[in-house]
Amino acid sequence: DPQLNPIYTFENFIEGDCNRVARRAGKTVAEKPGASSFNPLVIYGGVGLGKTHLAQAIGNETKRLQPNKVVLYVSSEKFINQFQDHSRNNAINDFIHFYQLIDVLIIDDVQFFNRAEKSQDAFFAIFNHLHQSGKQLILTSDKPPKDLEGVQERLLSRFRWGLSADLQVPDYETRIEILERKMKNDGLEMPREVVKYLAYNVNNNVRELEGALISLLAQSSLNKREIDLDLAKRVLRNFVKTSSKEITIETIQKMVCEYFDVPYDKLLQKTRKREIVQARQITMYLAKAFTKNSLKTIGEHFGGRDHTTVIHSCQTVKDLMDTDSTFRESVMELQQKVQLAAM
Ligand code: ADP
Numbered sequence: 119d120p121q122l123n124p125i126y127t128f129e130n131f132i133e134g135d136c137n138r139v140a141r142r143a144g145k146t147v148a149e150k151p152g153a154s155s156f157n158p159l160v161i162y163g164g165v166g167l168g169k170t171h172l173a174q175a176i177g178n179e180t181k182r183l184q185p186n187k188v189v190l191y192v193s194s195e196k197f198i199n200q201f202q203d204h205s206r207n208n209a210i211n212d213f214i215h216f217y218q219l220i221d222v223l224i225i226d227d228v229q230f231f232n233r234a235e236k237s238q239d240a241f242f243a244i245f246n247h248l249h250q251s252g253k254q255l256i257l258t259s260d261k262p263p264k265d266l267e268g269v270q271e272r273l274l275s276r277f278r279w280g281l282s283a284d285l286q287v288p289d290y291e292t293r294i295e296i297l298e299r300k301m302k303n304d305g306l307e308m309p310r311e312v313v314k315y316l317a318y319n320v321n322n323n324v325r326e327l328e329g330a331l332i333s334l335l336a337q338s339s340l341n342k343r344e345i346d347l348d349l350a351k352r353v354l355r356n357f358v359k360t361s362s363k364e365i366t367i368e369t370i371q372k373m374v375c376e377y378f379d380v381p382y383d384k385l386l387q388k389t390r391k392r393e394i395v396q397a398r399q400i401t402m403y404l405a406k407a408f409t410k411n412s413l414k415t416i417g418e419h420f421g422g423r424d425h426t427t428v429i430h431s432c433q434t435v436k437d438l439m440d441t442d443s444t445f446r447e448s449v450m451e452l453q454q455k456v457q458l459a460a461m
Pocket residue numbers: 130131132133137163164165166167168169170171172296324325328
């Protein structure tokens with residue numbers, strides 16, 4: 119199954135207090151899909167904490183134990199895109215029918231269902247059918263189900279039927295174990311004090327921890343030198359400097375300009391050209407979502423517009439995302455870029 123990546127296993131998913139409940143529930147689900155009370159199993163947690171890894175591990179383990187089961191892993195974005203394709207071709211029933219034949223359905227990042235009303239209707243039908251037939255659902259989300267905005271209440275109430283388990287930032291000991299496992303898998307070695315130094319200082323999420331390790335390895339081979347504490351300190355100085363950077367309105371403005379190929383000064387002026395207006399609205403929407411600035415401050419960064427303009431822009435973007443799938447894709451892509459830049 120191409121959607122499942124065999125590198126994600128339970129074996130490689132280090133257990134700690136941060137993930138014990140979710141990991142064990144995942145194992146149970148893989149052993150007895152559809153037959154435990156963990157249905158759906160909802161795994162939630164912040165970025166880089168292992169949601170995709172664990173969801174994929176459940177899929178791989180199910181397949182290993184029960185090769186005849188039909189397991190499907192899909193991101194919610196892909197689900198929505200597929201739905202919209204079928205909808206354009208008047209083939210919604212085929213779409214729903216396809217999904218109703220699955221034994222174990224894994225949908226990653228359901229927060230992106232936000233406002234995709236028609237896709238949610240389809241998912242509702244699929245969910246009901248699978249659940250009633252004793253099939254297993256596994257969902258991941260970046261926040262607990264109760265905080266999912268723009269997802270229909272009838273879906274949220276079903277998400278609460280099973281078990282919601284969170285993933286938290288691994289503690290120091292678990293971070294050491296994760297680093298050691300990665301190194302062992304890749305046949306690498308480095309001094310214990312360096313492992314400790316990384317585990318101690320890189321403490322936001324696991325993806326960042328892996329990033330630090332990769333930077334360090336790259337630097338050591340560039341410099342043709344052994345990894346020691348001194349090199350680790352130098353690498354981490356740069357790493358931390360670029361990685362924990364607070365995202366600013368200016369950063370988002372520049373990213374949007376680059377993405378749409380719009381000149382920076384045009385974005386700030388009162389140009390009424392449609393593409394520029396749209397780029398400006400998206401920028402305000404992203405600034406609202408990704409920075410802690412007030413509406414007033416955001417408006418001021420666009421040549422002194424007032425907060426009602428910002429509110430209007432955010433609403434326009436939300437509405438367009440609902441009705442225009444190309445527009446929606448652009449915004450989602452930008453969202454991902456900003457998210458990465460904020461890591
Ligand atoms: P998310 O989907 O929550 O953003 P991912 O599943 O993509 O996070 O995890 C980010 C990286 O961290 C992946 O490379 C994953 O293998 C690794 N990772 C996360 N948690 C663990 C863990 N407990 N043990 C080992 N690796 C982990």
